[in-house]
Amino acid sequence: MLVFWKERLILLAVPKTGTTAIEGALAPRAQMVLRDPPQIKHAPLYRTRRFVTPLIEAAGGEGFETVAAVREPVDWLGSWWRYRRRDDLAGHANSTRNVPFEEFVDQYARGKPAPYASVGSQARFVGCGEGSIGVDHLFRYEAMDRLVAFLEERLGTTIELPRLNVSPKHPMELPDHVASKLRRKRAAEFEVWQAARG
Template identity: 35%
Template sequence: MLFSVPKTGSTAMEVALKPWADIAFYKHRKHTPVGRYHRKIAPFLREAYALEPETMAVIRAPLEHLRSWYRYRASTLPVDFDGFVQAVLSPSPPDWARIGNQLSFLTKPDGVLGITHLFTYESQPVLRGWLCSRMSAHITFKPQNVSPHVATPITPDTLAFFDAQYADEIELHARATAAGGHLETRS
């Protein structure tokens, strides 16, 4: 089961993997977080079909993840990238800065990583190689929903604040990177 973490190339993966999908969630359920899956979908699959699928997701370098969100929304934002990061980190972000974070998306309510395979966005060949092996087929991703390039400078103070606030997510991405771009876990 592929978890579609927003801004990690999940649409391209979904399009490429559609021929092998037995179940696909679209529109409002596309970005179902891991916690909701373990509360609602996993019990249903177990009870109704005796299935316990392996799960996978992609994590992007956290600052690059915010840069992708900013590029996606830049044409409608009242701030530059530094202001966007500050808004995301504020205690009460405005609607345009409520993007959630990858760590919350990937963990169960108890804070435990809730997937079997975590790949880094920056290690696309590792991800594609693993999928090709699992599907016994050549799989390619065609870019989807690519945002235009926009400058994303950040001040040292904002970067330091970001690093402190996102330390756990940065550490998870670093663990997956250190594992060669594929962190195998037990959910």
């Protein structure tokens, strides 16, 4: 998470949406950089409003807006699945090393997924707790150029994005019945992505 004081802007770090690269480019320009541990770096909107916003307001800051990116849900899940296949997670409950992508997505679509498929919700991350989007400026990961253009204009700077924290490539196949189940059970994920600027 990055806070830009003069510009009254908070950049939320939705996991697996290129936020590490954005942080790498803009951290020197930010007044507050919350990067570690991951629970703080990736604080969702509701937690930001509960803990970060009061801190800002106590220091005399007001009128801050939020900006974030969300990723197409199947692609987002694919990034998580590939990320959790890495060597250092082998044998861990979160490892997807021996889990086919189809099974990972099927588990994610359940009410209580297996630990390896428990990766949160983009809709909940950017939501305001009432089933609607709470982030002021929401962009699609797939249209990163629009997010970058917004940040360049808002911050009055040029941004060169490095490629950081990229999950290794691995083939992903998703049968129609699993894709349909995902859309039915996790409809909010697709609705949020559709509503973002693309």
